[in-house]
Amino acid sequence: MAGEKIDRRVKYTKMVLEESFITLMEKKDISKITIKEICEKADINRSTFYAHYSDQYDLLRKIENKFLADIQAYLENFDKKYTEDILLITEKIFQYIRKNARICRLLLSERGDFTFQKKIMKLVYDLIISEITGDNKITKEDAEYVYSFTVSGCVGFVQKWLDDGMKKSPRYMAEIIVNLILGLINLLKNGAPEGQYAAKI
Amino acid sequence: MAGEKIDRRVKYTKMVLEESFITLMEKKDISKITIKEICEKADINRSTFYAHYSDQYDLLRKIENKFLADIQAYLENFDKKYTEDILLITEKIFQYIRKNARICRLLLSERGDFTFQKKIMKLVYDLIISEITGDNKITKEDAEYVYSFTVSGCVGFVQKWLDDGMKKSPRYMAEIIVNLILGLINLLKNGAPEGQYAAKI
DNA sequence: CGGTTTGTCAACACCGTGTTTGATAAATAA
DNA sequence: TTATTTATCAAACACGGTGTTGACAAACCG
Known part of the structure; x- marks a missing residue:
């Protein structure tokens, strides 16, 4: 290797x-x-x-894998220094996307492969989330569905940013998404906040 | 027409x-x-x-458009009777997917076109959400990013269900996703629940 | 440096594409 | 029913992209 x-x-x-x-x-x-x-x-x-x-699609797959390895290396280098600050890590990721805008527009935008995009987001999300929950894995039955929801949501979130020409700052984007993710984890732990939904059943 | x-x-x-x-x-x-x-x-x-x-892709696009029209017709027929009950509407949509499992596996699963899938989810989401917020459109600056997040999240959520062989009941799925959506709307209105995130800045 | 390995190249036969022709039969309108 | 319209089909076409061949040359290693 x-x-x-x-x-x-x-x-x-x-x-x-x-x-x-x-x-x-x-x-x-x-x-x-x-x-x-x-x-x-x-x-x-x-x-x-x-x-x-073997063909165009194989070439694309290899470009994707290279990108994946680059991100992984970037994260590993990074999380040793600032591993405690979720917001900072997230911000750095948006900075990374903006720095590598050309390849990211290709691989992460709407035209890219969704399955691959989810793989990327899982990588990032798992790193970030392990900082919060630690070993306290959420074992609730519906956790895996919330996980799928969140990962795909992050893909759409990044796509929206890319499609808007990345006008908002990495910091701004990081704040929103971290807020959303923490909110969802909280929801999973404690159930619906004000019984809004329970009342509707 | x-x-x-x-x-x-x-x-x-x-x-x-x-x-x-x-x-x-x-x-x-x-x-x-x-x-x-x-x-x-x-x-x-x-x-x-x-x-x-003109080619395979054109054929696929036409199949997609037909599916979109079918869903739309299904929703229009439906929302006159039960328009007030979000959970019931959502459940019906999961029932629709299960009934039309063959075409849905093709168009909505991981292999399908993500852009198209988001279009479907927007259609459904906009209908459901108009029941909750009414004309009180959330005008916050970050609302459109949360919107993108939610719509994509729904795509991933449905995909997870399809990939798992739709073992969970439509009711079960509806309850989780409605809970998530309401939670996110709430988060958007009121900010982070316990200042978790604010403390981290 | 010289021998060996390995990547690159030009030429080849093949196959799917997209279009056109005129003949045939099915569907529609009167 | 009869007349007219319209869709399908078989056949043939030029065209272009595909994937594989064996010969050559550049890179590698002792």
């Missing part, structure tokens, strides 16, 4: 293919992108493409 | 093409499905396919 030396030619090939593909993805849907097109733009022979990827 | 009489032959053609396509979609990804394949399974000439759809 440790950095096995990669042939310089391979490095170059993968780099230009990824770059070409990303540029194309910004213009049109993946289903309309041909391998021929990717290769011409990158000035790489088509058979070389097939030596590394 | 009212039901212009459609040639019976057209009806049949579209029906078998859709059926063939859906069956294929259950087995593999849309990008791997060829038009030739769809037509052979449906025993329809390829040129006839092109008379109705």
Whole structure:
């Protein structure tokens, strides 16, 4: 798993293919992108493409995995220093997204793959949440449904930010989302706050 | 817009093409499905396919639009009778999903298009929520972000249910999600319940 | 440096695409 | 029923993207 030396030619090939593909993805849907097109733009022979990827979707999956690994590394580096401050960690994540806006617009926006996006959010959410609940795992029956709700909600939340051109500050976004997440955890622990819903049954 | 009489032959053609396509979609990804394949399974000439759809994606979009119209009709029929009971409306929606499990697994599960799924949830959510807030629109600045969060959360919530084989009852699901939605609205109105988050800033 | 490995490339046969033709049959209107 | 319209089909078409082949050249290692 440790950095096995990669042939310089391979490095170059993968780099230009990824770059070409990303540029194309910004213009049109993946289903309309041909391998021929990717290769011409990158000035790489088509058979070389097939030596590394099976098709466009495979290439995208590999870009996604790389992104996932980058995020993971970023989080690991980070949480040793500021592990106690949830809000700060969350803010840093929004900063990370803004810094890497190009790839994030591709992978995290509406056009991206939702399953992958949920995977990212789970990664982040699990880290953040472990700081709050510690080992006191919430064992309520409905906890896993609330978890699914929250993770998907975070995806939509980030998408909204991206689609709005990231005008609001990372700090602002972090405050809202942390507030929401804490509120939901609280709801799960204590039930509906004022019996609003119970009264409606 | 009212039901212009459609040639019976057209009806049949579209029906078998859709059926063939859906069956294929259950087995593999849309990008791997060829038009030739769809037509052979449906025993329809390829040129006839092109008379109705431009490609697989166009066919899928039309199936989605039909589903959307069906849901809309279902809701309109329904909300005249029970318009006051949010929980009952929500339960009915989960019942609808379970009754139409085949198409819902295709369109609403992880493999489906997230943008479309959000459109569906907005439709449902807006109906339900108008019962609660009435014309008292929440005008807070962060309301639209909470809205995005909630709508996406509902998508994930339904997906989780579908992926688990819909074991839990529609009633059970409705209770949880209504509870969550009301909790979030409350949070938006009154801020964090116990100042948990404020203390952390 | 020289031998070996490995990545890249041009050329190949193949297959799905999208469109057009005219013939046929089914549906609709009178 | 008869006349007219309209949808489907088979066949054939050029086109373009696909995935695989063996030859060459660049990178790697001792």
